[in-house]
Amino acid sequence: MTIVIGFEGSANKIGIGIIRDGEVLSNPRRTYITPPGQGFLPSDTARHHRAVILTVLKEALEQAGLKPADIDCVAFTKGPGMGSPLVTVALVARTVAQLWEKPLLGVNHCIGHIEMGRLITQADNPTVLYVSGGNTQVIAYSERRYRIFGETIDIAVGNCLDRFARVIKISNDPSPGYNIEQMAKKGSQYVELPYTVKGMDVSFSGITSYIEEAAHKMISSGQCSAEDLCFSLQETVFSMLVEITERAMAHCGSGEVLIVGGVGCNLRLQEMMGVMCKERNAKLFATDERFCIDNGAMIAQAGWEMFRSGQVTELEDSWITQRYRTDEVEVTWRD
């Protein structure tokens, strides 16, 4: 029996989760939400995390019914992400690891998403679409690496959506993407927007600058409503994502798709991916907001896999990093 606690706080969510041999014992989380029209800055985010992290840690242990002595390993997000929030969380993880005299494990955030997705859905060897505010990658496992087959060459799809939400000043509660999704349901007019796929890669900076500039003009001139723009933006960016996923699947001969990351909560994206999968007789796997959105249990799960395959992070190697490629990690727990 192996029990791992995972600490995650690379963006505006701070979560701590505990996993015991594939069972999620607890997974509390808090989100730093900014007023409409504003994004979250590193120092404010770190301040938010510092204020709540010990409370969340207590919750994680209490909800799991465990004491520190029961934990086998302390996993934390090594990167990628925002600097000061990462440091805040790593500091607490290092401290409790030393206090409780438990081994430490620095985990790649992207791999946390993938391993959690695999655990929850039991997908065998899927093509993974990892989409969030900070990342957009199409990943497939091959020869001990999670190889990136396609990705954004500029900004992440979630970033594009979040920035559009700021332009039309919709609420960031519970998340800008969720509110865009609700508004899109009320939109009906399709407005043509730039569509950019380059081979297996995508580019979102073009559509972002286009819509940031044109949104107000289009809405105030009555050409379309904010709901129509939300609808059109989703249809366009999600089509791009489905396209590059399908290309990767065709290239690898894969019959499974797993969507992970915060944008993966979006039901329209899941619906579109489902249609594509049905046409190819492939299976679609997705999780709900508990596990799509950044959470501590996903770090615990990746940590569990790494720990059981013999990995440990020494204190002097427990630094955090803002840039940490998914394919940098040697996947020692799979063959």
Add this chain to the structure above:
Amino acid sequence: MALEKCMAAIPEFLSKAELLKQGAEARVYRARFLGRPTIVKERFRKQYRHPLLDEKLTHRRTVQEVRSVLRCRRAGISVPVVYFVDYSSHSIFLEEIVGSSTVRDHIASSPPSARCEGLEPLAERVGQVLARMHDEDVIHGDLTTSNMLLRCGPEDGVSELFLIDFGLSYISALPEDKGVDLYVLEKAFLSTHPHTEALFQRLLKSYAAASKKSSAVIKKLEEVRLRGRKRSMVG
């Protein structure tokens, strides 16, 4: 009446043709057209896309594909001949390159130990062909080893290297676009054929030597490579 008859003719023709494969974007058939072995590439409707977006994209890609293939051909680059295009069914009738295999299969089928040695001449050839294409300001847009065909020549002859699948192509003189084109190939190459970094370097060297405008392109390629690494990865 006549238009309807025309529009019905292609699907009827295809229903009797041999379906070779169903890719992500198109169905590829083998048929005979005007007495010649022909490949028909039919872009079908993608149900997950909004109909207006789908129509715009499909039409644009059909047009771009044909335009780029013709431009390459005029520049002396080996590409299939375009026999016929139908814009209602988004079908392109192309010359079948009989007796060919993809460069992907070629690399995959050579033993790992010889993978970098025996394939160097091939890598050099690919670099040269891409240099010619970029000097024509044609951006392929989807360079992978599956989109390159090798047709074996006569016993003592050299095999011919063809470029295919220009669906994402466009015309551009910008080194940025050419750099991204090579970047797409690099990613596809290294992810499909692990441990072939040296082979790809050979390809780039050959490209740089063959192209008149290569230094700006290689510089952009290096910039684009870093972009993936320098990007803020939050969330």
